[in-house]
Amino acid sequence: MNGRTRLVAIGMHLILTVWTIFVLAPIGLMLISAFKSQAEIFTKPLSLPGSLNLSAFQRAWNIGIGSFMLNSLLVTVLSVAVIITTSGLAAYVLARSEAKVMKWLYILIIASFAIPVQSVLVPLYQMVSGGHMLNSQLGIVLPYAAFGIPFTTVLFYAFFLEFPRELEEAARLDGCSRLQIFFRIVVPLSGPVVASAAIFQAVFNWNEFLLALMMLTEKSVRTLPVGIYGLTTQYSSDWPAIMAALTIATLPLLILFILAQRHFVRSLAGLGK
Amino acid sequence: MPSLEIDNVKKSYDNFQALKGVSFRAEPGEFVVMVGPSGCGKSTLLRSIAGLETISSGAIRIDGRDIAHDDPSQRGVAMVFQNYALYPHMTVAQNMGFALKMAGRPKAEIDAAVQRAAQILRITEHLEKKPKALSGGQKQRVAIGRAITRSPDVFLFDEPLSNLDAALRSQMRIELGRLHAELKATMVYVTHDQTEAMTMASRIVVLNAGQIEQTGTPLELYNRPTNRFVAGFLGTPRMNFFAGRVVRQDGSAISVQLPGVDLNLDLTLEGEGPGVGGEIVLGARPEALDGAGGIEIKGTTAVVENLGREALVYVDTGALRTFDSESQEGYVAVHRPYQVEARFGAHTSIRLDASRLYAFGPDGRSIAFPRSL
Numbered sequence A: 001m002n003g004r005t006r007l008v009a010i011g012m013h014l015i016l017t018v019w020t021i022f023v024l025a026p027i028g029l030m031l032i033s034a035f036k037s038q039a040e041i042f043t044k045p046l047s048l049p050g051s052l053n054l055s056a057f058q059r060a061w062n063i064g065i066g067s068f069m070l071n072s073l074l075v076t077v078l079s080v081a082v083i084i085t086t087s088g089l090a091a092y093v094l095a096r097s098e099a100k101v102m103k104w105l106y107i108l109i110i111a112s113f114a115i116p117v118q119s120v121l122v123p124l125y126q127m128v129s130g131g132h133m134l135n136s137q138l139g140i141v142l143p144y145a146a147f148g149i150p151f152t153t154v155l156f157y158a159f160f161l162e163f164p165r166e167l168e169e170a171a172r173l174d175g176c177s178r179l180q181i182f183f184r185i186v187v188p189l190s191g192p193v194v195a196s197a198a199i200f201q202a203v204f205n206w207n208e209f210l211l212a213l214m215m216l217t218e219k220s221v222r223t224l225p226v227g228i229y230g231l232t233t234q235y236s237s238d239w240p241a242i243m244a245a246l247t248i249a250t251l252p253l254l255i256l257f258i259l260a261q262r263h264f265v266r267s268l269a270g271l272g273k
Numbered sequence B: 001m002p003s004l005e006i007d008n009v010k011k012s013y014d015n016f017q018a019l020k021g022v023s024f025r026a027e028p029g030e031f032v033v034m035v036g037p038s039g040c041g042k043s044t045l046l047r048s049i050a051g052l053e054t055i056s057s058g059a060i061r062i063d064g065r066d067i068a069h070d071d072p073s074q075r076g077v078a079m080v081f082q083n084y085a086l087y088p089h090m091t092v093a094q095n096m097g098f099a100l101k102m103a104g105r106p107k108a109e110i111d112a113a114v115q116r117a118a119q120i121l122r123i124t125e126h127l128e129k130k131p132k133a134l135s136g137g138q139k140q141r142v143a144i145g146r147a148i149t150r151s152p153d154v155f156l157f158d159e160p161l162s163n164l165d166a167a168l169r170s171q172m173r174i175e176l177g178r179l180h181a182e183l184k185a186t187m188v189y190v191t192h193d194q195t196e197a198m199t200m201a202s203r204i205v206v207l208n209a210g211q212i213e214q215t216g217t218p219l220e221l222y223n224r225p226t227n228r229f230v231a232g233f234l235g236t237p238r239m240n241f242f243a244g245r246v247v248r249q250d251g252s253a254i255s256v257q258l259p260g261v262d263l264n265l266d267l268t269l270e271g272e273g274p275g276v277g278g279e280i281v282l283g284a285r286p287e288a289l290d291g292a293g294g295i296e297i298k299g300t301t302a303v304v305e306n307l308g309r310e311a312l313v314y315v316d317t318g319a320l321r322t323f324d325s326e327s328q329e330g331y332v333a334v335h336r337p338y339q340v341e342a343r344f345g346a347h348t349s350i351r352l353d354a355s356r357l358y359a360f361g362p363d364g365r366s367i368a369f370p371r372s373l
Ligand SMILES: Nc1ncnc2c1ncn2[C@@H]1O[C@H](COP(=O)(O)OP(=O)(O)O)[C@@H](O)[C@H]1O
Pocket: B013, B016, B018, B036, B037, B038, B039, B040, B041, B042, B043, B044, B045
C-alpha cells in the first residue's frame, strides 16, 4: 500500500466511523434509557443507568408488547413467504424465457420501483377497505407483498442469470421437467439469495409503519411499530417502558441480521449485474 | 450397441448458421472424435444430438429411429460436460443415481448401477462426498460415472478434458480408451485438441465453420488430408506451407518453382492442377524435411524446441518462407529425430524432397500426396 492509498483508506475509515456513531447513537440511547428510571431519563439523559433495572421491560410486556410482537411475526413471516415464492418463480421465468414480452415485463417491474407508497395510499386504502380486509393481518400482508415483490424479483433475476446453465441442462438430460429443475436443482442452490431477500424484506416489513398505521386501527391486530406508537400517546409518562418496548421490538431483527449478514452483503454486492 | 446417424443437420441462430448440413454415421461401438477449431459448431452439434438445442432441419437417428424431436431424457443419450456440471448439493452417489431416481427406478437398482459405475471408474471411496471435496480429475470421473449409470445408447463428451492439467489429461485419455473398450459403447467425443483426436479416435470427423471437412481414421486423415485445412489442422507442429508456381506440366507430371529454391520440384498430380503459370501450395510435414533425399536448402537456426530425445527446429532459410504457420516470421519447422544443441544463428539446413510433399490447388483441395502414401 503506498502513501496515497493509505491516506484514502484512513479517510474512508474516518467517514465510516463517524457515520456508524451517527447511526448507532439513537439505538444506544434507546438501550440505556430502557434500563433507567423515569427521573433518570430526564436528569441524566446521556449517562449510563445507575442500576440494571428490568422493571421497564416487565411493564412494557404487560401493556401488550407480546401480542404486538405476535402480530408482527405473523405479518412478517406471511408476507416474506409470499414475496419469496412469487418472486422466485417469476424471476426464474423472466431469466429463462426468450420471449420478447418478458423483457418488457421485466422493465415494467423495474419501473414499478419508482412508485412511492405515499402516492398510492388513498387508492390502496380504498382497495383494502373494499375487500373488507381492514384490521385483518391478511389486509396488510398483501400490500407488503406487492411492494416487496418487484425488488425481490430483480434480486432473484440477477442470481438466476448467473446460475450455471449446465446444471439445468444436465438435469434436463437426467429427466427433469422444467418445474422439477426449478425445485430440485435451482431452489436447493439458491440459499444465499433467498436468505438475503428474506432478511431484507423481513426488516422492511417488521419496521413498516405507514400502511400498518392506516389499516390496523384496532389494538388487537396492531404490529409492533404501530402498537408502540399507540403507547406513546397512552403512556406518555412512562418513557422507560416505551424504550424497553422498542428494544424488544428491535432485538429479533438484530439477531437475525447478525446471524445472516454474510449472505446479505454478498448478494447485494452481486446486484446490478 | 446402437448406431448414431446424423443426416444433413442444419442449425441457425437468428441469422447465423452454426451447422450448414452435417452428415456422419457412428457405427455401433465406435469412438468418433469430432475435432475442429473453437467456434466451428462442435458443441452445437453435440447439444443438438442431446436435445438441448432444436435443429432447424435434418434428422438424428439412433438405430434408425429419428430422435430429433424427442425429449432429451427419452433419447437414450448421456452427456459429459466440459465443466463437469455436477449437482453441488448432492453427494457423488446421488449425482450418479439422479437420472435413475427421476425415472422412478427402485432404490436397489439405483444403488447397484451406481456401485457398478463407481467400480469401473475407481471412485467407490468418494461416493458419499460432495463434489466440492473432489479434485478436477475426480469430478470428471463422477461426471462420466453419471453417464454410465444411465446405460445410454450413445455417450456424448464435450471437451471433457480441457479443464484438466496436461499430465492428468494424458492419463484420462488412456482411461477413456480403456472405458470405451470395456463398455463397448457408441461414443461421440468433441474436442478442439487434435492430439486427443489423433490418440483416441477410431474415426475422426473434422468440422470447420459448421461443415464437415473430412471423415476417416486418424492415419487416413493424417496421411491423405482432403484439403489444406485438414492438412494444417492435424499434426503438431503444423504442416509447412509454401506458395509456389507451376512452371511445366506434362499430363499429371508437373514441375513447381518455389522462391529461394534453385531447382524445380517434380510432382505427380492426382487431382486437377492450376495449369502452367498457376499458383500452387506445397505442403511439407516437419518430419519430411529432415533426411537425406531431395534438395538441400541452407539456413540458420531461429528457434529450437528441445523435447529431450528429439527436437523441433525452426529454420530461417531467407527467401523460402512458410505461410499460415505457427511461426509468424515464416520460419520452416523441422522435426529432428535426435537431440539438438540449442544455438541461435547456427548454420543448418533442410531438405526438400518432392516425393514427400503435398500439393494443394488454388481452392485448397489436395492435388498431390507423398509418393509412399
Ligand atoms: N445460443 C447461441 N446464439 C447465437 N450464436 C450461438 C449460440 N450458441 C453458439 N453460437 C455460435 O455458433 C457457433 C458455434 O458454437 P459452438 O458450437 O459452441 O462452437 P464450438 O463448440 O465448436 O467451439 C459460434 O460461432 C457461436 O458463436
